[in-house]
Amino acid sequence: MGRAYNSLIKNSSAGARHARRRICSEPNMTILQLISQRASAALDAVGAAGAPAHVQPASKPEFGDYQINGVMAAAKQLRCNPRELATKVLAVLDLAGIAEKLEIAGPGFINIHLDRQFLADKCQLALTDAHLGVELPTRRRVMVEYSSPNLAKEMHVGHLRSTIIGDALARVMSFLGHEVVRANHVGDWGTQFGMLTAFLVENHQDDAGLALNDLEDFYRKAKIRFDESPEFADRARDYVVRLQGGDEQVLQLWRRFVEVSLAHCQAVYTTLGVGLGREHVHGESAYNDDLPVVVEELTRAGLLTENDGAKVVVLEEFRTQDDKAMGVIVQKKDGGYLYTTTDISAIRYRHATLGLDRVLYVVDARQSQHFQQLFTICRKAGFAGDMQLQHIPFGTMMGDDGKPFKTRSGGTVKLIELLHEAEERAFALVSAKNPDLEEGERRHIAHAVGIGAVKYADLSKSRVSDYIFNWETMLSFEGNTAPYLQYAFTRVQSVFRKAGDYDAAAPIVLEEAAEKQLAVALAQFDDVVLAIESDCYLHGLCQYLYQIATLFSRFYEACPILKSEGALRASRLQLAALTARTLRTGLDLLGIEVLDTM
C-alpha cells in the first residue's frame, strides 16, 4: 500500500593531458586519496604500518589547506613522543609537486599547504573534462526506490522528501557512471482498492475521470460510505476478493482508478522536475502472483513457523515486549499477505531477474525496523545474494510549530498545491525585484526558483533529522538557499556576457589568496561527490556549493577580472568558468535548475 502511512485508515499522523601527467602516476585521484596514500606510506616508513593517516581539509585557514591527524594516535601506539614522530614522518613524507609547504603544529598535527601549480593543474583538468575531473568508480547496477506513494489518495507533503532525496541520489549515482534503475514502488493493491472500486461503481461509473478529479475527496466519501453502510462494506470486501482472484470486471475498474491516480502523480513529478515516469512504476500489485511462492520458499528454507494460524518468520535478532524472539508475519490466518511479503518478493525479483548490485530504499525513518527485519529475512533465506540492501532513512517534515506539517485546519497538504504555492511565492518575489521582465520570463524564473527553493531546503539539511519547513527562509535570496546559489550562477554568467572572446585553454595562475582559496575548493568537487556514493548524504554537496558561491564572491571582490589584462585576465576567467560549471553541475545533481538571468 505504498510507503507512506495512510492516516485515514490508521488514526495516527502520519587539461589537459600534460596536466594529468604532471600530477601523479595515478590520474584523477582526489586530493584526499592522494594525500592519504602518501601519508600512509610515510607512516609505514617510520614503523607505524597500518596506522590510519586521518587526512582532512584544514579546520582553519591558518592551518593550511589539509591536515594529517593520524600521527598522534600512531605515537600513542608506538609509545613515543608525537612531535618527534611527526618530525620523522615529515622527513619521509613525499608530497613533491603536491604541497608547497609542510609544518608540524600543536601536539603533532602536520599541516599541508597545497602547491599552487598542482591546484592550477587539477582545475585545468576539470575544465576540460566532461565529468569535471571526477574519476568514475567501478560501474554497478544501482536501484533507487523512491517516492512510492499510495495510489488510493493524492500525493501529500509526506511524499516530498523521498521524492526529492531519491531523485538527487539517482542523479548522483548516474553521474558517477552507475547504471541506475529508478523504482516507484507504488501502493496499488490491498483492501482499500476493494472499497474504492466498489464506490466507483456506485457513483460515476461512466465518467471515472471526473469522479476522481479530486482523489482526496473521493477517498473520504468512500470511507464514510464504508463506515456507515454494512451492506457497502460487504460489497467492498467482496470486491477485494474478486480483485485478488483476477475478476476481469473489477480489475478493469481497478486499472481505471490506478491510471487516474498515476496521472495525478505524474503532474507532481513533472512540476518537480523529477525523473520518474510510467516506466518506473512497479507497484505492489506486480508481485501478487509471487507471494505464495515466497511463502513456499521460506518454508523450504526452514524459516517459517505457524502461530495461531498465521505464517511467521521468527527472528532471534528482534525482541518483543516480553523479550521473546519477534515474529514477522508473512501470511495472515485468513490467507492474506502483508507488505513484508511483497517486499521480500521484490527483493527476489531485483536480485534474480534484474541482477542489481545495490538497492537503496529512500523511505521514512519510521520504517527502519521493517527494513532491518526484511533484510535479515532475505539474507537468511538467501534471496539477495551479494546484492547490497540499504535503507536510506529520512526524518519528518515539520511546520513552523515543530509539529508535522499540516494545513491551518490540521488537514494534510496536497503536494501539488504546495508546489504551486512555491511557484506563486517565487513569482511575487521575482516580480518585485525585477518588474521590467516580461511575465512569461518571470513565470519561468519563478518556477526554477520556487521548486529549487523547496528542494534545496530539504536537501541542505541532514536527511536523518526532522526539518522545519519555512517559506521565508527557503525563498530568501540571502544565505544558504537555492535562490542565492541560482543568483550566484547568473552573476558569473553575467561576467562572461561582458567578457567577450577569451582563451578557453588559457593556463590558470594562482597568485592572490582569494584565487587560491577558490581553487582549493573547486579542486575538492570529486571528493564531495564521491562521499555521497557511499553515505548517501546530500547536504554535504549543498554546503560545498554554498562555499563555492561565497568564495567566488570574495574572489570577485578581491581580484578584478574584466579590468585585468592578458594572461591574468584569461586565468581569472578560467576560474570563473570552472566556478560556473561546478555550480551548474552540482545544482543539476540536486535536481535544481540554473538560470542565465533572474
Add this chain to the structure above:
RNA sequence: GCACCCGUAGCUCAGUUGGAUAGAGUGUCAGUUUCCGAAGCUGAAGGUCACAGGUUCGAUCCCUGUCGGGUGCACCA
C-alpha cells in the same frame, strides 16, 4: 517495558572512523556602491555542545547513568 533517532548561538542548521581557540546562515549592530547584477562584500557581538560521571595526551563525538523530545514494536502499509 524493549528498540532506534534526537538535544550544539535568540532562530534554522553543520561539525568526517575522537583533534588545535566548537563553525555557517539568519537576526542584531557597524562599515562598504572604481570589473558582473548591493539579491553583494567586510567586521563585531552572540556558547555550561541537555545534565552528571567514566575512558585518555586530547571528548560535541566513545561508554554508563539521569532528564527532556520524537518514532517504532504480530495478522495496516
